[in-house]
Amino acid sequence: MHMRLNTQTLPKHKNRWIAIASVAVVAILFFILGLSLQRFHNHSQQELVVMVENGQKASVQLPDGSRVRLNSASALRYSPDFGKKNRTVKLEGEAYFEVQSNPDNPFIVLTRDHLQVKAVGTKFNIKAYPNDDQITGTLIEGRLEVSNSLLSEVLDPNERISFHTRGLTFSKSRVDNVNEAIFWMTDQFVFDKETLGNIAKMLERMYNVTISFESPDIKEIQYSGKIKNNSMENVLNLITVVSPLQYTMTESHITFSKKTE
Structure with a gap:
């Protein structure tokens, strides 16, 4: 079956304007699509945040099975794909960590003043409130590496490290009763x-x-x-x-x- 179409030839200047308009529409569509994709990408990369108000405490189980207990006025941030590429969290305040062992993917805690705490499988407490003069980390079980741009220290069980934010210095000490670091939980x-x-x-x-x-x-x-x-x-x-x-x-x-x- 054959169909015959009636066609009408448009003037050349109209053809030119139609071509320009078509290009403009395509460009706008690509711009809108790109903007939508960018918004979707940004939304998918937003951090997950657990915030604890004054007078409260909270417990969090991360996707890798690690557990975190947050003290009052504290916040824990981590990416939606935590555990896939890395196991990095950001802490403001105080928290006790029980980290699931994974030597191929260390657990990293970032605090203020660019301090980094790296663990493989361990139990430890970190206190890093914004207005305190020092940041402290106490190791209960396992092994910790604490570092920033100035130096790096390794902690063994029953040791505490303090970073003095005013003098930008570290001090490491032995703790007689390591459980004192987590008395706040009780x-x-x-x-x-x-x-x-x-x-x-x-x-x-x-x-x-x-x-x-x-x-x-x-x-x-x-x-x-x-x-x-x-x-x-x-x-x-x-x-x-x-x-x-x-x-x-x-x-x-x-x-x-x-x-x-």
């Missing part, structure tokens, strides 16, 4: 010549409060000991019993001041 505080200023940061994160001092020298008072923080009032009372301080509390704000005679 709602306990352990202080070793810790200033009240640093203790206040812990209390703010733990109880979702704000703390101020009547005078700057109060922040420099040091404390050592172990406290079971079954209540905030218990912690505050213990602090004031062993020092010449008192505190007042208005809603969620606490003020430390010197005791008046």
Whole structure:
């Protein structure tokens, strides 16, 4: 069967404009398609984020089977394809890690100040809050490599490394009771010549409060000991019993001041 089509010849200038319009439409379509693909690519590469607010804790199981316990005011970031090409996470705050062994794909934790902690299969705790003067890593089991652009250190079990962010220096020490590093998981505080200023940061994160001092020298008072923080009032009372301080509390704000005679 044959069909005959009626055709109409367009003027040459109209043909030229149609050709130009066709090219423009194709270019726009490719631009839109490229933009859509780029948006899809960017969306697929977005990090997964686990954020823990003040006064809270959280547990996370990563795709490779590794487990992470996050302390208050902490965040853990990792890519959607975690475990396929690498096992890299970013930590802000404090976390305890139980890493599944995989020698061919080391587990890497990145913190502030470009500090990198590399593990194969191990248990360790990292504390890296944004406003703290140091970043600490404590190894409970296995082996850790801690490094940045300045130097590299290897940790054995029952060792702790501290990176002092102001002086940009490392110090490594032996820990008598390595479990003290994770006492926070059982709602306990352990202080070793810790200033009240640093203790206040812990209390703010733990109880979702704000703390101020009547005078700057109060922040420099040091404390050592172990406290079971079954209540905030218990912690505050213990602090004031062993020092010449008192505190007042208005809603969620606490003020430390010197005791008046």
